[in-house]
Every structure is written in structure tokens, then in C-alpha cells.
Amino acid sequence: xxxAWGAHSLNKILVMQMLRxxxxxxxxxxxxxxxxxxxxxxxxxLFNSQFKNIQPLLPFVDKFIGFDRTKMQKCLRFKNVxxxxxxxxxxxxxxxLKSQNYDQVINLTHNKMSGYIAGAVGCPNTLGLSIGKxxxxxxxxxxxxxxxxxxxxxxxxxxxxxxxxxxxxxxxSSPRHIALRETEKGFSEIKGTVGHLDFQLxxxxxxxxVKKNWGLSNFEKFIYYYHQFNPNHKIALVGAPSEKKDLxxxxxNLKEMRIPVYLVICSLEGxxxxxxxxxxxxxxxxxxKHIAAATHTRIVExxxxxxxxxxxxxxxxxxxxxxxxxxxxxxxxxxxxxxxLICHSKLDPQFVARTVSCIYARDSMSLNHIxxxxxxxxxxxxxxxxxKFGWLAIPLALDVSSVYDILMTFCRSAxxxxxxxxxxxxxFISNIESAISDKQEWASRIVQLKAEVDDARLxxxxxxxxxxxxxxxxxxxxxxxxxxxxHGFHDIGEISNAQTLNIIFESMKSxxxxxxxxxxxxxKIERLEQWMNKLSNTSExx
Amino acid sequence: MATQWLVSxxxxxxxxxxxxxxxxxVDPIKEAQKWFDxxxxxxxxxxxxxxxxxxxGYHIDLLLESLPEALITVVERxxxxxxxxxxxxxxxxxxxAVLSNPSINHIKSYESFHCVVEQSSYCVxxxxxxxxxxxxxxxxxxxxxxxxxxxxxxxxxxxxxQTNPYYQDFQKKYNLTGKExxxxxxxxxxxxxxxxxxxxxxxxxxxxxxx
Numbered sequence: 001x002x003x004a005w006g007a008h009s010l011n012k013i014l015v016m017q018m019l020r021x022x023x024x025x026x027x028x029x030x031x032x033x034x035x036x037x038x039x040x041x042x043x044x045x046l047f048n049s050q051f052k053n054i055q056p057l058l059p060f061v062d063k064f065i066g067f068d069r070t071k072m073q074k075c076l077r078f079k080n081v082x083x084x085x086x087x088x089x090x091x092x093x094x095x096x097l098k099s100q101n102y103d104q105v106i107n108l109t110h111n112k113m114s115g116y117i118a119g120a121v122g123c124p125n126t127l128g129l130s131i132g133k134x135x136x137x138x139x140x141x142x143x144x145x146x147x148x149x150x151x152x153x154x155x156x157x158x159x160x161x162x163x164x165x166x167x168x169x170x171x172x173s174s175p176r177h178i179a180l181r182e183t184e185k186g187f188s189e190i191k192g193t194v195g196h197l198d199f200q201l202x203x204x205x206x207x208x209x210v211k212k213n214w215g216l217s218n219f220e221k222f223i224y225y226y227h228q229f230n231p232n233h234k235i236a237l238v239g240a241p242s243e244k245k246d247l248x249x250x251x252x253n254l255k256e257m258r259i260p261v262y263l264v265i266c267s268l269e270g271x272x273x274x275x276x277x278x279x280x281x282x283x284x285x286x287x288x289k290h291i292a293a294a295t296h297t298r299i300v301e302x303x304x305x306x307x308x309x310x311x312x313x314x315x316x317x318x319x320x321x322x323x324x325x326x327x328x329x330x331x332x333x334x335x336x337x338x339x340x341l342i343c344h345s346k347l348d349p350q351f352v353a354r355t356v357s358c359i360y361a362r363d364s365m366s367l368n369h370i371x372x373x374x375x376x377x378x379x380x381x382x383x384x385x386x387x388k389f390g391w392l393a394i395p396l397a398l399d400v401s402s403v404y405d406i407l408m409t410f411c412r413s414a415x416x417x418x419x420x421x422x423x424x425x426x427x428f429i430s431n432i433e434s435a436i437s438d439k440q441e442w443a444s445r446i447v448q449l450k451a452e453v454d455d456a457r458l459x460x461x462x463x464x465x466x467x468x469x470x471x472x473x474x475x476x477x478x479x480x481x482x483x484x485x486x487h488g489f490h491d492i493g494e495i496s497n498a499q500t501l502n503i504i505f506e507s508m509k510s511x512x513x514x515x516x517x518x519x520x521x522x523x524k525i526e527r528l529e530q531w532m533n534k535l536s537n538t539s540e541x542x
Numbered sequence: 543m544a545t546q547w548l549v550s551x552x553x554x555x556x557x558x559x560x561x562x563x564x565x566x567x568v569d570p571i572k573e574a575q576k577w578f579d580x581x582x583x584x585x586x587x588x589x590x591x592x593x594x595x596x597x598x599g600y601h602i603d604l605l606l607e608s609l610p611e612a613l614i615t616v617v618e619r620x621x622x623x624x625x626x627x628x629x630x631x632x633x634x635x636x637x638x639a640v641l642s643n644p645s646i647n648h649i650k651s652y653e654s655f656h657c658v659v660e661q662s663s664y665c666v667x668x669x670x671x672x673x674x675x676x677x678x679x680x681x682x683x684x685x686x687x688x689x690x691x692x693x694x695x696x697x698x699x700x701x702x703x704q705t706n707p708y709y710q711d712f713q714k715k716y717n718l719t720g721k722e723x724x725x726x727x728x729x730x731x732x733x734x735x736x737x738x739x740x741x742x743x744x745x746x747x748x749x750x751x752x753x
Contacts, residue, residue, distance in 0.1 A: 069751065071587045076724050076752050078584050078665070082688045083724050083748070084698060085588075085662040090744045113750035120743040131746075133737040 010038050010103040015169075016046045016118060016128070018067055018109045024054055025290035026162045026315060027108050028178045033171035034106075035060040044100065046117075053268045057180040057291070067093060090117075097121045105130075108165050110147045127168060143168035162315040163390035176385050178315050180294035182276065186269030190277070193264050200233035200360060201226060202264075202274065202297075204283040205250060206243045211305025211337055212284045216250045218349050220257075222282070225353030227259045230360070236262040238274060238288065280360050282352075289314045300356050304343045306331050310393050313383060320359055320367075321381040321393055322347060346377055355380065371396030545622045557598055557623055564623070564671050565598040574600035578608065581667055585609055590664040592616075592687055594680045595672025596623060596640065599630045606634060615655075616640045617683055619676045646686050650697060659701045685720070695720035708741050724752055 013034055017027045024047055034043055042062040047054075049066025068089060075086035098121060107118045107128030115137060118130035127140035129148055139145040147164050166176070205219040223235060239247045244265050251263040264274055271288055275281060275295045282300045283289045285307035292299050293316040303309045303323040308330045313321055323329065324346035331337065351374065358366045371380040375397035384392045546558040550567050557564045566573035578585075578601060585591070589612065591605060596618040605614055614637060618624050624631070624642040631640055641649065649655060658664050666687050673680045686694035695713055703710035712718070716730045728749030731742045738746075 072748065073751050074584050074587060076748060080581070080584065080665045080667055080688075081588070082662060082664075082698070084689060084702070085664075086748050086751070087741075087744060088662040090748060091741070094740065094744060111750065113747045116743045116747035116750070120740045120747070122740070131743070133739070133743065135738065 010041045012042045012044065012100055012102045013038065013104045013106065014044045014046060014065075014097065014100070014102040014121070014123070015061075016105065016107040016109050016114055018046060018048050018069070018114050018117075019111075020048070021051045021054060021287040022285075022290045022312060023108075023161070024048075024051060024058075025178060025180070025287065025293070026312065027165050028058060028060070028180065028294075029162050029176055029315065030106075030108065030165035030169040030171065031058070031060040032175075032179055033166055034169060037170075041103075044102075046097070056183045056185070056269055057272055059179060059181045065093075065097070093117075094120045106169050107144075108168070110144075127170070141168060141170075159311070160313065160315060160391035161311055166390075176315075176390060178290065178293045180272055180291060182272055183269045186267065186271075186273040189266055189270035190264070190273040193266065193270070194236065194262055194274070194277075197234060197262070198277045198279075199236045199262070199274075200230065200279045201235045201356070202238050202278040202281050203235065204238050204281065204286050204288040206239055206246060207284040207286050209285075209305060211331065211341065212307050214284060214302050214304060214344055214347065216246060218344070218347070220250055220253055221349035222352050222356075223254060223259060223261065224257060225350045226356060229353060229357045233360075234262070235260070236264050236274070236278075238264045238266065238271060240267075241265055280356060282356055285309070285312070292316075293319075298359055300359055302347060302352065303330070304347070305329075305337065305341075309381065313381075313391070313393055315385075315391055317383055317385040319383040320355075321379075321383070322352060322355065323379045323381070325375075325377055325379055351378075368396050545620065545626050547626060554600070555598065557626060559620060559623065559675060562671065562675060564595075564669075564675075565600060570598050570600045574604050577601050577669070578604045581665075584665055585612070588663050588665045589613065589661070590615070590658045592664060592666040593669060594666065594684060595619075595669025596627060597669045597672055599627050601669060602634065602638060606637060612637070613654075614638045615652075617644060617649075617680075618672070619643055619679050644683075646682065646693060649683070649686065656701055659698050660705070662702075690720045692719045708739070712741070724749060 015027065015031060015034070017024050024045075031043060031045070034041070043060060044063040044065055045058070045061045046065045046067055048069045050068075050070055052064070052066060055061075055064050072086040072089055075081045075089070076083050094117065102121070102123045103125060105118055105121055105123040105126040105128075107114050107126065107130060110129060112129075112131065115129040115131040118126055118128065119132045122132075126138070128144045130138050130140070132138065137148070139148060143164050146159070147161075147168070162178070163176070203219060203223065205214070205216055207213050226233070227235065237247050237251055247263060247265065251261060254261050264270070266274060268287070268291065272291050272294065275288070275292045275297050278292075278295070278297045280298045280300060281288070281292045282302065283292075284302050284304065289299055289301055293314040299314045299316060299319040301307075301309055301313060301319065301321045303313075303321050307323075309321045309323060313319065324343040326343050326346070329343045351370075355367065355370055358370065367380065367382075374380075375395075380396045381393040382396055384394060548556045548558055548563065548567070550556050550565075550570050552569050552571075554570050556567055556570060585605075586609070591609070591612050591614050593602060593605070593614060593616045596602065596616050602614060602616060605612065614634075616638060618640060621642045624640055631638065639654070641652065644652075664687075666684055668680065668684065682691070685691040686697070689695040689698040695718060699709045699713045716722075716727070718727075722730075724745075727745055731738065731745055734742070
């Protein structure tokens with residue numbers, strides 16, 4: 001029996017998340033959902049004590065139990081130490097966990113080590129991987145089986161880890177977002193460093209993996225261009241104390257170039273307080289990205305190397321991900337790059353600066369334009385959170401394969417919630433059909449206007465037409481936004497020339513091509529019915 | 543064998559045995575610092591440190607200075623060297639015990655070693671020049687202390703087995719000699735055709751940590 005909570009309330013729940021800092025933060029929505037559901041229960045978190053600095057930020061956890069992975073590894077790897085040291089430490093940990101008499105154990109760590117530990121704890125109600133004395137692996141439900149079977153494979157649908165953790169933990173209705181607690185210490189730290197300043201842009205240039213690092217010289221160029229585009233913006237570099245030396249070098253270079261930046265070396269608590277004062281964060285695949293998901297900051301992730309943003313992107317809507325289109329990307333975490341880090345060089349600093357400027361300005365039309373223009377080389381994703389489906393990163397320049405990914409994700413989300421994937425797909429199709437019809441209507445009106453403007457018979461009529469559009473029509477509002485910003489117009493009234501209408505028309509045409517392609521693709525998937533039926537059956541397990 | 547004492551270029555006493563100086567003739571302090579740095583990743587994690595080889599004692603000075611809570615046991619083969627460092631050893635105080643040319647049986651009877659083994663919170667560091675002067679002696683002691691010889695493993699299992707019989711059973715059940723790596727232990731457990739014990743599961747989980 002995996003679920004204990006059908007019958008009675010739970011005194012103590014153990015959640016196991018023994019991976020890295022980012023994974024701990026991605027578990028926050030699941031921890032919250034447990035606390036929402038069992039407010040009287042004590043929720044304990046077993047985590048890697050190397051990341052103990054995250055403790056003050058995590059609400060919804062009553063007790064943190066540290067697993068000293070580093071020390072155990074030293075006992076096992078160094079020839080100067082007996083491996084009995086590691087065994088004893090593990091034994092003490094398990095004895096303690098057993099003594100707590102947990103009513104429910106939930107293992108969010110998808111590796112064998114945690115499976116053996118969950119098996120040794122031996123709670124009869126365990127969800128997530130548990131390997132028992134009979135050497136058999138149990139998962140407790142379909143979400144955790146999916147995590148084990150597919151992991152980072154794209155073939156089974158792109159389900160964000162936070163959604164998987166929530167589904168696996170039995171979440172029914174808790175809000176899908178990361179809630180972290182700002183601390184007095186973090187607030188004072190940032191106040192002491194930058195006073196009451198707010199920042200338009202904060203940059204975290206370093207990650208803990210060389211393949212995910214864009215490089216300080218790229219960041220230097222990026223900040224240079226960003227400053228050229230937005231000379232009045234306040235910019236800060238952020239990093240941990242261990243990154244101080246590298247960041248200082250970047251800071252000094254920028255200073256020599258007369259680009260005013262602030263250098264903020266701070267704790268995780270300080271980082272949360274800083275990000276709460278920030279409009280846009282540019283970062284690689286870092287824990288800062290996940291912390292920013294708990295704020296209103298717009299996050300731009302530069303995804304490189306082994307980073308899998310579709311699974312571990314910032315769990316937040318309206319974030320952006322830039323990723324080079326390479327056959328090898330994302331690569332394997334443990335192997336070295338044999339392609340001269342081509343995914344780094346494809347992200348040109350000037351291009352990134354332009355894109356980030358548009359994201360700051362919420363210039364969605366320009367972003368769509370950029371995404372389409374560079375779609376052969378780069379994917380620009382925007383994130384969405386649907387409270388029914390979960391998190392999704394959708395490329396702004398849609399193509400057939402991304403549509404397939406989206407469909408897979410929808411179906412998997414449906415089956416995880418025990419719903420029929422057919423309904424989800426059909427809902428999706430009807431949304432697209434209505435978008436096509438909408439765009440077709442506007443495209444034909446623009447064709448007509450184009451002819452009129454070309455003949456110079458009705459100057460200003462495009463403006464009149466645009467002005468008459470209801471404010472809630474997202475397409476036309478997007479067009480207004482695009483033209484005012486992208487072409488340096490100061491007033492919507494200036495939109496009245498043939499060139500402008502041409503761009504709008506081309507944009508519409510391109511959208512129509514993609515949308516029609518989506519519909520065609522959906523109907524072309526020969527095994528769609530069979531595939532959806534299979535997923536429906538999976539839902540019975542859940 | 544008598545120990546000669548010379549002075550390094552920067553003025554520190556240097557012990558010499560059989561014509562081999564046991565620390566740097568140029569700067570023994572700098573050499574000790576290098577030695578310390580090579581171990582610094584592990585030192586903070588252990589309460590008790592065994593050091594095989596006393597050398598000129600400069601590396602012990604550094605351990606005492608850098609790890610104010612640690613207890614240190616020094617094992618030295620050459621009694622004359624220990625006598626030559628008598629004053630220094632007194633200055634080190636209660637935190638350092640020096641065992642001069644001990645047999646394994648002597649170490650077994652060394653009372654505080656029982657507690658150290660029971661807690662498993664110790665590491666064994668080697669003073670390289672001392673070790674290379676008497677490799678067999680030091681290797682036997684090292685293997686014994688780390689449970690990598692049959693005698694050492696039996697001793698550790700017996701002490702730990704007083705509070706938990708699993709340790710004694712474990713050695714017998716898998717016919718362990720002490721030479722097995724963690725990978726070998728994992729392999730032996732995986733081959734087992736009956737249900738595992740809780741402790742077996744722990745060994746398997748540790749096996750995952752070395753991948």
C-alpha cells in the first residue's frame with residue numbers, strides 16, 4: 001500500500017530529496033501541496049547537507065535532516081579512511097529515520113541510492129523509488145514510475161520535474177508555484193550592499209558546470225550591448241562568495257569600459273531579496289534561476305551543455321529560455337564536449353542583449369519576430385503554467401516537432417491526473433482552429449488595406465482599422481506593440497504606411513503556415529489514437 | 543639505529559636516519575605545509591587522526607595548529623627518533639599520543655583505540671619519507687588500522703560487533719579478508735539469492751555513491 005492518506009490524518013511525512021540545490025527548490029511546490037493537504041502533519045525533509053543554506057528559505061518543512069553525502073564519499077574514496085566510517089554514518093541515519101515512525105515516505109530522488117535508503121527505512125506507505133529486501137523496485141504510482149522509466153527522455157513527453165513531484169506526491173489542487181520565504185538576514189544583507197536600489201537587470205554569469213557556462217567574455221559583451229540598448233538601466237552581477245574572484249575580474253573589465261554595474265556577492269537568502277528588487281534575471285542553469293522563480297522577476301535562461309530546460313527550467317510562467325539548436329543538445333551530463341562547445345558560440349552576445357531588451361520591454365511582437373528570424377539556429381521558448389496541465393515551455397517559433405512535444409506533454413499531464421487524453425487533444429485542436437480562423441480574418445482585412453494604402457487612396461486607414469479593434473484582441477494589440485517599439489514610432493497613429501502593413505501581413509502569413517502545419521501534423525500522427533489509448537491505460541495505474 | 547640531527551638552510555632541526563633526511567634540508571616547514579595541503583580535503587571530517595611517521599614533527603605541529611579539536615596518534619618505528627623529539631612531544635600535550643615501534647598487538651591493547659574504532663571517525667595519514675624507510679612496518683599498521691587486512695578487519699568487526707552483531711556476522715557471511723573494495727562488497731551482496739538485510743541495503747546504497 002503506497003498511499004496512507006486515504007484513511008486517516010498523518011502525523012509525520014518524510015520527503016526525500018537528496019540531489020542538488022536546484023532539485024530541492026523544484027520540490028518546493030510538492031512540499032507545499034503536502035502541507036496544504038495535511039496542515040497538522042510534520043513534514044521532514046531528508047536532503048544533502050551540503051545545501052543547508054537553503055533551509056531558511058524553505059517554508060512548509062518542519063524539520064530538515066541532513067545527509068552528509070560529501071563525508072560519506074570521502075570515506076569511500078580516500079585510501080586514508082575506512083569505509084566503515086561511511087557505513088556507520090549511513091546506519092546512524094537510517095536508525096534515526098526508523099525511530100521517527102513515519103506514516104508516509106515520499107522519495108523525490110530518482111536514483112538507486114535513495115531507493116535503497118527508502119527500502120531500509122521500510123515505511124509501509126512509500127511513494128517514489130524504493131528497493132526492498134527482495135531487491136524489487138517499487139514506485140507507488142505512475143508518476144514516479146514515469147520519472148524512473150523516462151527520466152530526461154524527450155520521447156515520452158516533456159513533463160517538468162516540479163509537476164512530476166507534485167503528481168507523484170498526490171497533489172490535487174495546490175497552486176503550482178515555488179514559494180520561498182524572504183528572511184530578515186537576506187533583506188539586511190542586500191540593503192547593506194546596494195541600499196534601496198532596484199535593478200532592471202541582474203546577471204548570474206557562472207554555473208557549476210563548464211559545459212553550462214557561457215563564459216565571462218560572452219557575458220562581458222552581452223552586458224556591453226545591453227548597456228548600449230538601455231543606457232539608463234541599473235545592472236548587477238550576482239554570485240556566491242566562492243565566485244567572487246571571477247566576478248571581480250568581470251566587474252573590473254566592465255568598469256574599465258565605463259559600464260556602471262554593481263557587484264553583489266551574497267548568500268542564498270540575500271539572492272532572494274535581491275531578485276525581489278529585479279526586473280529581469282539573465283542566468284545559466286543555476287540555483288539562482290530556481291530562486292528567482294519565487295519572485296516576479298522575468299527570468300531569461302541561457303541553456304547550454306547538459307541543461308534540460310524542458311524538465312528543470314524555472315518553474316514560473318512568462319520566463320524565457322534561449323537554447324542553440326544543435327543535434328547534440330542537451331548533451332550528457334557526465335561526458336566532455338566533443339563539439340567545441342558550439343552551443344555556446346551560437347548564442348551571440350549582441351543577439352542575446354537585443355532579446356533580453358525586448359523581454360524587459362515586454363515586446364512580445366518583436367520577440368516573435370526574433371524567434372522566427374533565428375529559428376534555424378536558436379530556440380526561444382516562453383514558459384506557461386496551466387493549473388490543469390502544469391508547466392510548459394513553448395517555442396515562440398513553433399515547428400512540427402515542438403507541436404509533437406506539446407501534444408505528448410498534454411497527454412501525459414492528462415493521464416497523470418487520471419483524465420482522458422482525447423479531451424485534452426481535442427481542446428488543443430479547437431484552440432488552434434479558432435486561432436487560424438481569427439488570423440485568416442485579419443489577414444484578409446490587411447490584404448485589402450494594403451491595396452488601399454499602396455494606391456495611396458486612403459492614408460491613415462490602417463490606423464483607423466487598428467484603432468477600432470477591441471483592446472482585448474491579442475493579435476492586434478501585439479501588432480501595435482511591435483510597431484511602436486520595433487520601428488521607433490512614438491505614436492500608434494503613425495502606423496499608416498504600406499511597409500508596416502507588409503510586415504504585419506508577413507507575420508500573419510507565417511503564423512498561419514505554422515498553425516496549419518500544427519493541424520496537419522496532428523492529423524498525420526497515424527498512431528495517435530493508439531498512443532492516446534495507451535496513455536489512458538497508464539492513467540489507471542495512477 | 544641512531545638518529546643524527548642536522549640543521550636546515552632556514553635553521554630548523556632535521557633528523558637523518560641511515561643518511562636519509564626525514565624532512566627537507568631547505569625548508570621543512572614549507573614541506574610540512576605541502577603535506578598538510580594534500581590532505582586538507584578530508585581532515586575536517588574526522589575527530590581522530592593517525593599519523594604514520596613522526597619525521598621532524600613539523601607536520602604534527604601544523605595538524606595541532608590547524609585542527610584545534612582533533613586528537614592525534616603518531617606511530618613511529620624508530621625509538622631513537624622519538625627520544626630525540628622528546629621535548630617537542632611534551633610541548634604537544636595531551637592531544638598527541640606517540641606510539642614508539644608498536645606491534646599490532648600493542649595497538650590492539652591501546653585503550654583509546656577501541657573508542658576510536660567504535661566510532662569510525664578517524665583517518666590514517668602517512669609521512670612519506672618515514673613510510674619509504676620502513677614500508678613493511680607501516681603498511682602492516684596502515685592495513686590494520688583501516689581494516690584492510692584479515693587481522694585488522696577481524697579486530698574492527700569484533701569491537702563494533704560488541705554493540706551490533708551485524709559487523710561480526712558480516713565478515714563471516716561473506717568470507718571477507720579486508721582486501722575487498724566497496725565494489726567487491728556490493729557485488730557479493732548482489733549475488734546473494736536470499737532476501738537482503740537492512741544493512742545489506744545500506745552497503746548497496748553506499749555502492750551507488752562511488753559511481
